[in-house]
Amino acid sequence: MALIADWMLRRVVPLGALFAAALLTTVALVLLDARRDAWGQATNSTSNLARALERDLSAEMRSIDLALVAIKAILRDTEHGRISPELQRTLIQERVRSTRYLESVAVLDANGDQIFDSRGEVPHGAPNLADRDYFTVHRDRMDVGFFVSRPFRSRRSNIWSLGFSRRLAYADGRFAGVVMGAVRLDQLEAAAFTGLQLGPQGALTVFRQDGVILARSPNEEGQLGRDLSASPVVRQALTVPAGQYVTVAAVDGVRRMYAHRRLRDAPLMINVAMAVDDIYAAWWRKALVIGSIAIILVAIAVGMALLLQRALARRRLMELAARESEAGFRLLSENSNDVVSRMDATGRRLYLSPASARIFGRPIEELLARSTLDDVVPEDASLVRGNLLRLQAGQREIITTYRITRPDGSIAWLEASARAIIDEENGAVTGMVAVVRDITERKSEEEKLASLARTDGLTGLANRRCFDETLAKEWRRAMRDRTPLSLLLLDIDHFKLFNDAFGHPAGDACLRHVAHEVQAAVRRPADLAVRYGGEEIVLLLPNTVGLGAAMVAEQVRAAIESLGITHAGSGGIDHVTVSVGVATAIPSADAEPESLLAAADAALYRAKRTGRNRVAVTSEPISRAVAAGWAPLADA
Known part of the structure; x- marks a missing residue:
């Protein structure tokens, strides 16, 4: 008994240090998992927001284009005498009112002079608009179709606007002018961007497909019309219709996660961005709280170890405490909720902990005779098989989520963390170890949350x-x-x-x-x-x-x-x-x-x-x- 007491006396401090290390490791793993969750939630949020904005703006751009096409038809009917000028103005104004974002419609002749304004009579001495890009692009090319201009200040109201235009042509195809619909940027931003939650440094930008900024939230006038076609963000967005990536913004130098989508019915694209610092801000606060608690617990554990070291001087009490501690540890090990599995290099099971019978619904002897893939549902079998092959090829660690079918027909979700055992001398894989956890309840809660959404x-x-x-x-x-x-x-x-x-x-x-x-x-x-x-x-x-x-x-x-x-x-x-x-x-x-x-x-x-x-x-x-x-x- 005295020898046992002396042995424990010498090792209580190392055991306390081991406990502290284990606690800190567990906290670190939990925090890393929370960090991955924060990133995953931000990824889903930006992707869903970009998809929703793309759908809404595509519908509005299609509505504006349909309005311009209809106004062209009204102008032709007026020219051929089928409707009067008074009816023409009424019909065009009705099209403007029925289109959500259109502020006004103007018609320019082949010289760039304004010959019609849906807001009223064209004022005497109205400025020539032949220098506007929505005019020059149709004058110089016949194949443009629906065109979106750079942001410009209206010469009449000095308000930032966008021009949406289509070409007018004579019967022989010669350029006859343009019909242009104006959209106020402040109204577009208020209707489309208000209420978006992207964090303090988040940004939402609408580009033309040549990289020119048309609108941005937060609004910065200095950025309107800026050509970012050479920036890595826009170059990557121009290569595919939709995607997500992380890079540093050319506008303000902030590192962000971007989700972009092209509009289906207009030469535009949307870029939704969340700053990496904003994504992890809540996680940092959580890490500070949990880390502080962990440090306090470690300090308490160390203090308790020192107190225990003193108590071990009373050898009889120490022997009793050692026996009770050993019994408690054995009880904890045998009633663990997780499965510990040992496999050879081919994936054949060599050992399964007692929790295996409860999670898999079969006796351990039967499970040892079965392959790892026998209980996996067919839809997930290729995933599990591929991960086993990667471990056999030398990959150190893999985490897999998959489903199994129990003998009673019920389906269970499992999360397995598997690690390859590698011979350090020759680098060969000699076996594998896996810890398997039943996450069926967690998956059920996730499905309930998805239903509530x-x-x-x-x-x-x-x-x-x-x-x-x-x-x-x-x-x-x-x-x-x-x-x-x-x-x-x-x-x-x-x-x-x-x-x-x-x-x-x-x-x-x-x-x-x-x-x-x-x-x-x-x-x-x-x-x-x-x-x-x-x-x-x-x-x-x-x-x-x-x-x-x-x-x-x-x-x-x-x-x-x-x-x-x-x-x-x-x-x-x-x-x-x-x-x-x-x-x-x-x-x-x-x-x-x-x-x-x-x-x-x-x-x-x-x-x-x-x-x-x-x-x-x-x-x-x-x-x-x-x-x-x-x-x-x-x-x-």
Whole structure:
């Protein structure tokens, strides 16, 4: 007993140091994992934001281009005498008002003189604009098409603007001038960039595809129009339509992670950037707190070791403490939640810890007779096999996440950290060691969070992001199968008056009641109810003909009316009602999914215009609805 006490007395301090080292190593691994998570979240955030902005701006650029094409047609009709100059001005002004970002439209003749301005009569002595790039590019080339100018200060209002132009030509093809739509940069930035969370040093930039800066957030006038085509950031962005990379910005020298995407319908690209320092700012704060706690714990451990060293002088008590400590360590080892596995150089299992039976659902003897790949689901087998081959080839360490099938048919997610055992003399791989952890519960929580990201928090319906993805998917499926696709667009009548009368909490409760009735109409797995925005709700019905969609719309309308929710009473409305627009299409390649929404919106507008609390079905083909250029969702 005395010999054991003396042995422990000599080793208590080294053991304390080992514990401190193990604790600090564990903290370092946790912090490194958190650092990787911070980077991964930033990568997903910038990529998703770039994708969303690209989708929105592409739609707006397409709208501006369609407006310019329509105005060219109006000018031709005026020239041929089919419409009067007064009607021409009215039609052009209507196109400007119906296009979200357009401030005005001007028409220049072949000399660069302004001959038309949608804001009013061209003032006497208006400056010649033949020096503007939106004029010269069409004068010098016939094949430009839709052109986006450099940022410029308007000579009339001294406001930073962008010019979007198309060429005008005589019947014989000679240059006749340009039609140019002006967009104010401050309005574009306010509508597209406001509310973005990119960190203190984050940046969002809109480039032309030749590298010229058109808009930037944060706004810096000195950068507008700057040509960055020679910078590494822009050169890399010009090589592929979309991507992510890390580099130092030529604008301000800040190291950032960039996500860029080209617009589909305009010669523009978007660059979303988060500063590397901002990405890791929260992690640094966490590391400081956790590191401080770890240092305190290490200090406590060292102090306890010193105290224990004194106590070991009482040898009998030390022997008892040693036996209890040994028993506790054995209990901890045998009840560990992680699997420790030893394999030979071919991947054959040689040893499995007791936790293996619980995690894999098989006795250890049976597991030792099975291959490592036998329990892996087929979809993940190639991943696990490839990682084993890399370890056999000499790679030091690999971390793999994969799934297994247990004997009862259940699926479990595992995270394995495997390391090759290498003979230092000849460099040959002699075996492998792996630590396997069950992360099924963590994966389940991640899936729940992903589901919440696609759900509207107030109504419990799907949100706008989920709708956009589902509409695109169902549109492609219906186009492939040549089946009808129906869409119901529902709007609560006079909802603003309801909120004004009863307050927003009551308005939220009303929305939830309406959403519940709409959700009740979802009878098939493919049907989708969505809170589109505000008080607008969409019901997407795949493989549903127009008559069936109209019947569903009437059921929903009647169900909501039967709720008897008291309204403000203004305009003769005593109870909450809804108006519903219905559109049905068999998708084709010459139409976009948004055309179905536009058609339903037009029908909704007709339902409201003809008295509200009714269902209206579009009578126009989808292709004609797109050509008509219907306005956005009708105002309640």
